[in-house]
Amino acid sequence: KKKKKKKKKKEEKKKKMSRKGAESFRLFGHDGPYKDCMGVYHEHSSETRNGFVLRSVYRHEVLPVFLYWHSKDQTWALSNTIGSSKCWMFSPDPARKPHLIVTPWKYICPNSKEWREDDRMNCEPRMDGGASRKEELLKTQLVAMESVKKAMNDENKSLRNRIHLAKSLTSSVEKDVKILTEKNKSLLRRRSELLQCLEELESIKKKCKDLTQAKAQLEAHSRNILMKIESKEHLLGKYDASQLQSPLVPVDASASASAGDDGIQVREYCGDDSD
Numbered sequence: 001k002k003k004k005k006k007k008k009k010k011e012e013k014k015k016k017m018s019r020k021g022a023e024s025f026r027l028f029g030h031d032g033p034y035k036d037c038m039g040v041y042h043e044h045s046s047e048t049r050n051g052f053v054l055r056s057v058y059r060h061e062v063l064p065v066f067l068y069w070h071s072k073d074q075t076w077a078l079s080n081t082i083g084s085s086k087c088w089m090f091s092p093d094p095a096r097k098p099h100l101i102v103t104p105w106k107y108i109c110p111n112s113k114e115w116r117e118d119d120r121m122n123c124e125p126r127m128d129g130g131a132s133r134k135e136e137l138l139k140t141q142l143v144a145m146e147s148v149k150k151a152m153n154d155e156n157k158s159l160r161n162r163i164h165l166a167k168s169l170t171s172s173v174e175k176d177v178k179i180l181t182e183k184n185k186s187l188l189r190r191r192s193e194l195l196q197c198l199e200e201l202e203s204i205k206k207k208c209k210d211l212t213q214a215k216a217q218l219e220a221h222s223r224n225i226l227m228k229i230e231s232k233e234h235l236l237g238k239y240d241a242s243q244l245q246s247p248l249v250p251v252d253a254s255a256s257a258s259a260g261d262d263g264i265q266v267r268e269y270c271g272d273d274s275d
Contacts, residue, residue, distance in 0.1 A: 025098045029120040099125045
């Protein structure tokens with residue numbers, strides 16, 4: 001009889017555990033630093049006393065995060081270690097199940113280490129554990145795909161803007177290149193004109209040099225002529241002075257002949273510079 005009773009108790013426990021194995025809860029409403037901990041929690045283990053299940057421990061379906069009852073502090077806690085008093089979130093509500101919690105949850109701020117209250121956080125039961133898990137996974141995948149799609153759209157938009165900016169820059173660069181080529185052509189024209197002007201100046205310099213040389217030659221020739229004129233005038237002055245001192249005598253043929261005999265040659269000045 002005792003063995004039969006023990007078998008019955010074990011079977012009842014198994015039935016209860018099989019029923020409880022499908023039990024799951026969903027945490028939602030928190031948008032703070034622990035928003036990744038929101039989601040579906042499935043039963044991980046249970047606390048029993050005298051054959052009765054008191055409170056169970058629930059594990060996040062993806063992350064290593066646990067929702068458990070802390071008997072010492074009399075709170076429902078959320079952390080990565082079962083039974084730890086150092087938790088991220090807690091609720092001082094003695095409810096038997098997480099979905100029966102009424103007292104608002106509190107979470108610790110990572111920067112200031114202060115506890116803050118969150119009125120929006122809540123818990124609801126999910127009796128279809130496997131199906132709900134699949135649905136949640138599908139939802140998370142859809143959300144991830146939507147976020148990826150949004151990111152890709154934003155990236156495509158930024159790429160379009162960059163392409164438009166690049167096109168505008170290329171058009172402006174092409175305009176600048178055209179303007180620079182025209183300026184370069186005008187500068188080359190000016191350079192050729194300046195080179196021609198320099199050649200003309202060189203030719204003018206040569207002509208000036210030739211003119212200065214010709215001027216110097218003319219000045220030297222004019223000086224020689226002036227010196228000859230001065231010497232002739234001096235000779236004429238001497239001749240005039242000698243004529244004034246001697247009396248005027250009519251010159252006849254005999255006298256001229258006698259003068260010729262004396263070695264004096266008398267010539268009439270005809271204005272020839274060679275005489």
